[in-house]
Amino acid sequence: MSAAATPEGRVLWFTGLSGAGKSTLASALHAELLAAGVKTELLDGDAVRENLSKGLGFSKADRDTNVRRIAFVAGLLAQHGVTVLVSAISPYADTRREVLAALPNTAEIFVDAPLETVTERDVKGLYLKAIAGEIAHFTGVSDPYEAPTAPDLHLRTDRLSVEECLSLLRPLAGLKETVSA
Numbered sequence: 001m002s003a004a005a006t007p008e009g010r011v012l013w014f015t016g017l018s019g020a021g022k023s024t025l026a027s028a029l030h031a032e033l034l035a036a037g038v039k040t041e042l043l044d045g046d047a048v049r050e051n052l053s054k055g056l057g058f059s060k061a062d063r064d065t066n067v068r069r070i071a072f073v074a075g076l077l078a079q080h081g082v083t084v085l086v087s088a089i090s091p092y093a094d095t096r097r098e099v100l101a102a103l104p105n106t107a108e109i110f111v112d113a114p115l116e117t118v119t120e121r122d123v124k125g126l127y128l129k130a131i132a133g134e135i136a137h138f139t140g141v142s143d144p145y146e147a148p149t150a151p152d153l154h155l156r157t158d159r160l161s162v163e164e165c166l167s168l169l170r171p172l173a174g175l176k177e178t179v180s181a
C-alpha cells in the first residue's frame, strides 16, 4: 500500500521584543486555524522554556540552542502537514536566517513595537526590573535584538490593532483575510 504524500505545512515565525505582541497574535491565529479545521501547533517561547528548553538561560549560546530546538520540532511537525506558529524573541538575525532556511514554507513575522511601548505595556513586569538592573541580559535593555531587515510581514503593534494585524496574518496562514460574521 502506498501512502499519499502529506503536503508540507507552513511555519510562521513570530520574532520581536518581549511584550511586542507575539503570543497575543500567534495564539489568536492558532485559535482561528483550529476553528477552520487546519492542523496546527503553537510553539510559544514561554511554554518551550518550561519543557523542551528547561534549564536554558539567556546567553547567546542558550538562546541559539533554544531557537534551534524550536526549529527542529517545527520542521518535524511541518513535514506532517501541520501549520506551525512559533513565538520566540529569537533575537539573533544569523540564527533566524539559518533555521528559517532549513524549514519549508516559512514566513518571518516581525512583531514590532518600540522599547517605550513595550516598557509601558510591561506585560510581565520584567522591563522595570531589567531597567533597574535586576535582570541581566534582558532583550532590548541590556541584551541585543537584531531586527529583521526583510521580514515577510512587519507588524507595528503600537500602530495597528490586534484585528488589523490578524487580517494581515491570515493570508500567510492560508486563511481568508477577513472572518465572516
Ligand SMILES: Nc1ncnc2c1ncn2[C@@H]1O[C@H](COP(=O)(O)OS(=O)(=O)O)[C@@H](OP(=O)(O)O)[C@H]1O
Binding pocket: 017, 018, 019, 023, 045, 046, 049, 058, 062, 063, 064, 066, 067, 087, 088, 089, 090, 091, 124, 126, 135, 136, 137, 138, 139, 143
Ligand atoms: N533576559 C531575558 N531576556 C528576554 N526575555 C526574558 C529574559 N528573562 C526572562 N525572559 C522571559 O523569557 C521569554 C523569552 O523567551 P524566548 O524563548 O522567547 O527567548 S529567546 O528566543 O530564546 O531569546 C520572554 O517572554 P515573552 O515576553 O513572551 O517574549 C520573557 O518573559
Ligand SMILES: Nc1ncnc2c1ncn2[C@@H]1O[C@H](COP(=O)(O)OP(=O)(O)O)[C@@H](O)[C@H]1O
Binding pocket: 016, 017, 018, 019, 020, 021, 022, 023, 024, 025, 087, 111, 121, 123, 156, 157, 158, 160, 161, 162, 163, 165
Ligand atoms: N496590535 C497588537 N498586537 C498584539 N498585541 C497587542 C497589540 N496591541 C496591543 N497589544 C497588547 O500588547 C501586549 C503584548 O503581549 P504579548 O502578546 O504577551 O507579547 P510577547 O508575546 O511578544 O511577549 C498584550 O497586552 C496585547 O493586548
